[in-house]
Amino acid sequence: MLSKKLLRAKRVKNDEFYTRYEDVKAECDNYRSHFFNKIIYCNCDTADSAFVRYFRELKAKGLIRDVWFSGGLGGADFRSSESIERLKQADLIITNPPFSLFREFMDLLIKYDKTFLVIGNKNAVAYRNLFTQIKNNKIWFGVRRWTGGMSFVTSDNSIKDVPAIWFTNLEHSFHPAPLRLKKSFNHLEYEQYENADAININRTTDIPNDYCGVMGVPISFLEKYNSKQFEILGLDKDFTYDKGAGIVNGQRIYTRIFIRKSPCE
Numbered sequence: 001m002l003s004k005k006l007l008r009a010k011r012v013k014n015d016e017f018y019t020r021y022e023d024v025k026a027e028c029d030n031y032r033s034h035f036f037n038k039i040i041y042c043n044c045d046t047a048d049s050a051f052v053r054y055f056r057e058l059k060a061k062g063l064i065r066d067v068w069f070s071g072g073l074g075g076a077d078f079r080s081s082e083s084i085e086r087l088k089q090a091d092l093i094i095t096n097p098p099f100s101l102f103r104e105f106m107d108l109l110i111k112y113d114k115t116f117l118v119i120g121n122k123n124a125v126a127y128r129n130l131f132t133q134i135k136n137n138k139i140w141f142g143v144r145r146w147t148g149g150m151s152f153v154t155s156d157n158s159i160k161d162v163p164a165i166w167f168t169n170l171e172h173s174f175h176p177a178p179l180r181l182k183k184s185f186n187h188l189e190y191e192q193y194e195n196a197d198a199i200n201i202n203r204t205t206d207i208p209n210d211y212c213g214v215m216g217v218p219i220s221f222l223e224k225y226n227s228k229q230f231e232i233l234g235l236d237k238d239f240t241y242d243k244g245a246g247i248v249n250g251q252r253i254y255t256r257i258f259i260r261k262s263p264c265e
């Protein structure tokens with residue numbers, strides 16, 4: 001087992017991933033109209049970050065009002081009063097925060113009701129506060145697709161692939177179209193959870209087109225989620241009788257999101 005010290009070192013090392021300029025540009029270019037005349041705060045960035053470079057270019061072209069960043073050598077802690085003051089004053093928060101503090105980072109954005117565009121791990125969708133906002137259609141995902149994750153530059157200049165996605169509450173025009181569901185429900189193919197009144201779905205493409213009850217789907221469903229087609233009801237632990245992960249065939253299965261077709265006749 002790893003000692004606490006080693007675990008912490010590993011976590012800090014996992015935080016030192018730098019976003020590539022092309023990834024920042026490919027995503028941020030979709031929101032240019034939102035940026036006009038705005039102050040952008042990159043609160044986990046030094047002067048050489050791809051985010052700061054990108055926004056300095058926009059500033060030079062008169063396309064944003066200003067870009068602020070947290071500063072040299074890691075800069076101001078995003079939780080410090082100094083940084084929170086800037087966060088309150090800025091119009092938009094745009095960055096790739098440390099993965100190990102992502103939960104706290106999102107809590108802060110939600111608390112101060114900020115408009116943002118940030119990178120996080122796919123699995124972070126199950127963080128309670130973040131999940132509630134996604135469920136209520138207050139937070140959604142960026143334009144970039146989920147498959148393949150994203151590549152980042154590490155502190156020793158190698159490339160690391162991470163299952164990362166963009167989270168935002170900025171409007172964009174690439175919301176998923178309703179899924180075209182081909183399968184119909186039958187009792188033999190679709191298994192019931194042993195600890196919840198719902199059926200288990202292992203792949204989004206297997207969602208039946210004629211089932212009105214509760215369905216447990218993998219996290220990756222969210223990439224295809226269209227709020228006119230489905231209603232998000234909760235996480236697995238909100239639905240299971242024992243408040244744990246779903247059980248199918250005697251086995252606990254990986255995190256599921258519980259949904260229902262909307263409307264359903």
Ligand SMILES: C[S@@+](CC[C@H](N)C(=O)[O-])C[C@H]1O[C@@H](n2cnc3c(N)ncnc32)[C@H](O)[C@@H]1O
Pocket residue numbers: 014015016017018019020043044045046049050051070074075076077078079095096097098099101
């Ligand atoms: C995943 S890296 C991304 C860096 C940069 N935003 C980018 O996209 O290239 C997260 C950065 O946050 C910095 N960091 C770690 N803890 C922080 C904190 N409490 N407040 C602000 N920045 C922090 C780390 O030093 C690291 O450079």
